Amino acid sequence: MAAKDVLDHSVLGPFSSRVASSGSGQAAENIAYGYDSFSKTLDQWIESSGHRRNLLLHGASRVGVASAKSSTTGRTYWAMVIAGGYERPKRIEAKATTTAKTHASNAQSCRIKILSLCI
Secondary structure, three states, X not given: OOXXXXXXOOEOEOHHHHHHHHOOOEEEEEEEEOOOOHHHHHHHHHHOHHHHHHHOOOOEEEEEEXXXXXXXXXXXXXXXXXXXXXXXXXXXXXXOOHHHHHHOOOOOOEOOEEOOEEO
């Protein structure tokens, strides 16, 4: 945006195309220009209902923030991408030990085993 001095979500292509390779199930982007600090930019996003909705994206687990200054106008451009819904790693089931099998009527897989307790 700063290189082209244009505030536009699609300046380098559609947002959905730009985040597709991240593997996120959902993502949102906030952009702004003119503020000289992140705290002022964040305040503006918090005060805007649409931007605030992005900031509070349910299930978000990753955030990226960038700023760049236009060499033409000196404006500072800001971008924040908020993403979530990443595929969870597949859980590796713990193998029940022979002792655990004898104590349990049915063999079960444990998420965690503490002092022979299968939780």
